[in-house]
Amino acid sequence: MAGAPRVAGILLLQWAGGLRPGEAVQLSRDNLLPARLNSVNGDEALLMLGAKSGTKVGRPHCARILRSECPEAIAVVDAFFSST
Numbered sequence: 001m002a003g004a005p006r007v008a009g010i011l012l013l014q015w016a017g018g019l020r021p022g023e024a025v026q027l028s029r030d031n032l033l034p035a036r037l038n039s040v041n042g043d044e045a046l047l048m049l050g051a052k053s054g055t056k057v058g059r060p061h062c063a064r065i066l067r068s069e070c071p072e073a074i075a076v077v078d079a080f081f082s083s084t
Helices: 004-017 021-025 071-082
Strands: 044-049 061-066
Touching: 004 021, 004 061, 004 071, 044 071, 061 071
Parallel strands: none
Antiparallel strands: 044 061
16 A cells, blocks of 8 residues: 555644544644644644644644654654655
8 A cells, every 4th residue: 555654644733633534634834833843852843734634623723743752643743854
């Protein structure tokens, strides 16, 4: 299954960020603030969802992921930025 790692990463971000399936599927680099830019020690990442990305409430919101709670999700966010 060629897309299995990508699907697994999206599911992990969905779970860690408390996102709805439609919100998770629409994530892109534009929606992610990686841990290395967001905090001094890289312990958190932000998933930023604008109203245009299909949020149920129809307004922008964000989800914060902490390394202490889900280090794997932080690794997925960082992998989005290390790939081309």
